[in-house]
Amino acid sequence: MNSIDLGTDLGGLVLDSPLIAASGVWPMSPALWPQDTLPGLGAVCSKGLTLEPRAGNRGIRLWETPCGLLNSIGLQNKGLSHFIREELSLLLEPGLPLVVNLAPESPTEIDRMFGLLEPRSPDLAAVELNLSCPNVDKGGMAWGRTAQGVASATERARRAWPGRLWIKLTPQAEDLGETARAAQDKGADAVVAANTWLGLALDLENRRPVFDRTVAGLSGPAIFPLALRLVWEAAGAVNIPVLASGGVCSWEDAAAMILAGASAVELGTGLMADLSLPGKIAQGLKEYMNRQGFGSLKEMRGAARPSKGA
Amino acid sequence: MNSIDLGTDLGGLVLDSPLIAASGVWPMSPALWPQDTLPGLGAVCSKGLTLEPRAGNRGIRLWETPCGLLNSIGLQNKGLSHFIREELSLLLEPGLPLVVNLAPESPTEIDRMFGLLEPRSPDLAAVELNLSCPNVDKGGMAWGRTAQGVASATERARRAWPGRLWIKLTPQAEDLGETARAAQDKGADAVVAANTWLGLALDLENRRPVFDRTVAGLSGPAIFPLALRLVWEAAGAVNIPVLASGGVCSWEDAAAMILAGASAVELGTGLMADLSLPGKIAQGLKEYMNRQGFGSLKEMRGAARPSKGA
Amino acid sequence: MPRANPLESRARLVKNQTLGAEISCLTLEAPWIAGSARPGQFIMVGCAPSQAGAPEPLLMRPLAVAGVEGGLVSLLMAVKGRGTRFLAAQEPGAELTLRGPLGNGFSEPKGPGLLLVAGGLGAAPLLSVHRRFRKRKDLKIDFILGVPGKGFESLVDLLAQEIPDLQVFSDDGCMGAQGNACTALPAAPDEVWACGPVPMYRALLDRLDPGVPVLVSLEARMGCGYGGCLGCVVPTKQGNLRACCEGPVFDGREILWHEFH
């Protein structure tokens, strides 16, 4: 049974495992990578990078909710140039495929950021273009809410970038299927469904929002049924691979994402709660596939969809 | 401290308590009402009613998720005429203010349903017009997704109904603030933010969706931070009262909803998990108000909003 | 006019007896339930740890009343998922939230004969029937229990101790006779009350004379247990009826089995 292959083909990019450390939860230096997490992981995503360095948001950045986590990090990072100069080569050393998450703040920043990264394109598994960060004023989710916004950002990125281009969508989209289709139409290689859900927390004693920016992004098991629905919608709307992101914290969750049509599954908050999650999911998936007679992830993918299933 | 008054004024409708049993979780016959729940409750909502009797959806109707509940009941009810004839007077007997939840399937059904109910208008605290049920093919959420849909349904209802009119909004709205404003502009007396969130569950062993209608509505503590954000948005968008609905299962949750601007708080899934919830919330609210020096709910309402707070 | 008594309260776990690896017998101090529960009624049991915070798992679990004695209520429970696993791990002294008694329960037996047919843990409500009516002189009760096999020894022992003429069948023949609860049905029982899996009900209804009254206790996913959420409905000739109010005990011939999931 351990002979079952968890390899997944993301439009030509083949990963040993469909499990990817999501953007924003994984250290930017391999010296800090918990080795507990590596078995089972097929790739890692960088923190969301901006053109200029960003200090991130002030005040409280994390707030626990029932089975969930609100965050307002605000894309703290040292800027893309610093990343390329100081961090990228280090991140490649361990040999795990690397996805770079980019969060431009304007159309011209799209050009400049992909331009800066272009020489390194052969080294990267993909760029994940983040049109969905809820915790910044410029860029981020503002693009992702409408099909038009996604189309224009994707088109611009596509022109500037010869490598693989994934578009990370937002649950706050008016219609997720539409935004997924817009990404596909403009040449994206895959879509990621999705980023965090806009939530709020209040500080009762001080009678004010917990977060400086008032709203924050909800992740974790609480959102799993919602994220699964988005993956279902996205996989129904496009032919390019769909990556799942949202609340996965067990092999059952990962299996459901794949049955709904996902080609890969990103793990975010689930890793914070359990470092050995990738290994556990990989094991659980293999056992499940064995029981169900799935010979490969490809066979399993979308098997719960009416078109494909029984 | 028990002298603190939890009375709330919903645009002229005064309730002894801001806590309301939400639509769809409360028996339609007072003989079945658990008395544990009555202390603390200010009003009760009927199940969603349609013009014709509905058998509701087939197959599994409930599915537990992390801190949440997916439901696909599908508005099972005996029809509005049966309700008026057989159930309404009984429901009024205990003396608790009664809100009738109506779920018309078409514009003409709006006219007919409010027409049927009109003679009883003096008996009812309000009608809650459900533009947000995710579990039916016609009506429901389809209206609620756009401001235009909400505007036309509200306008039609307003013409047909002399009593209080609340519009129950959907989280699946493109922009909740817009739909709330549309309801206000067309004469609604209050908006309810909001109904359930569209989710999905898969049956791994049988490789198919758990629910016959594939998607279902997510409720319960998992969605609380999301619902709180919607209430915040709605209260920022309109001047009419906002009722909160989504995930409330403690006095802290209810307090946050009120601080965000809610005039009343509906309890749905929380009641299923704890019958004495209204009493506990009422007690917790009084103690909190006392500690914070709030003399009335009116003072407390919206106190965490920048316009009103410190 | 609302229900007269509180439905829900905390109750102390008095005993937690393991009957094999996957079955537990829980005894709880719940006088308000013990005093009024009828055989066939059930309770909902909270399975969320009591540390303040969000209830997880969210829903209470329905379990049949298997017996009452003084102020004590006993339950026979298969360990299935996380709710029942939590309950099985509780130690005496723990406090649990109980809601009930709920549902219609069985009516009075008409007699003179009553055949009880249990599949696995379906024994629970029928045990309470037996305990309630075994002393009635005008009633002859037969009790057939079908179990899968290994793992059910202690459950069978527990029942056999109380019910001398218990007829046991097991799929693999390791206890009692080989077969299932429907293998050796009497020709024409006066009345049959059954609790077990759906295939057992179908076999039962197939094999019994259409004139024999058959009551079945059905399992449905439950939200509230008190008739509010309509999550537990069962398709019947009278429409979708709530297992928690109009059931869990139904006339077996009224159920639309082909629609029952």
Add this chain to the structure above:
Amino acid sequence: MPRANPLESRARLVKNQTLGAEISCLTLEAPWIAGSARPGQFIMVGCAPSQAGAPEPLLMRPLAVAGVEGGLVSLLMAVKGRGTRFLAAQEPGAELTLRGPLGNGFSEPKGPGLLLVAGGLGAAPLLSVHRRFRKRKDLKIDFILGVPGKGFESLVDLLAQEIPDLQVFSDDGCMGAQGNACTALPAAPDEVWACGPVPMYRALLDRLDPGVPVLVSLEARMGCGYGGCLGCVVPTKQGNLRACCEGPVFDGREILWHEFH
């Protein structure tokens, strides 16, 4: 190149000692932590019951290593919210998930004098400092502990037993002298290591000569504990730094206190 050892593992609770109503001393069998933890490092402790299902509460809780002995790690914990309430209720034999050791910890004391200033449970990491270095002949360690008052008797006793010249202050004077940890600071200590609430740090920095090196151990909400989420950052003159990696021990004069929530 990744971290050499596993960070996370299950550990058995060996002892759970109550120190008054709201403080517990937990002893855990965690050789992989005991073997490598430096004073001032911390661990994350899982607080979700282990029944399968969604973890609730979701996040692990950061707690300082208060001592190590053989393969055992001890923690001194105030019971605050649902996570620490869960931990305080665990009985010996229970298994908990631990992640660590995490953070930078304190460096080697430069000597010849080291003043430790603890506010309340801030005693935990400083106790491990004292335990580690108390035998160093070339080092004179002073330990000042400030507590609010009632409820902290047992904590004070525990420390006083190990630290003969412990100086205790309490707000109400019910233990030691009246005052707080900063009431009677020596004129010019060689070096100060402190752990306590923010107002204590501010008072400390105010009162000490600007030339005295002051290290502080800061509390920040944590998500991952291993440097991934950037949820725990602290505003410093060098920018926002992670309390779980670059901290929790910082140069007190580098912190932008007015921005620290």
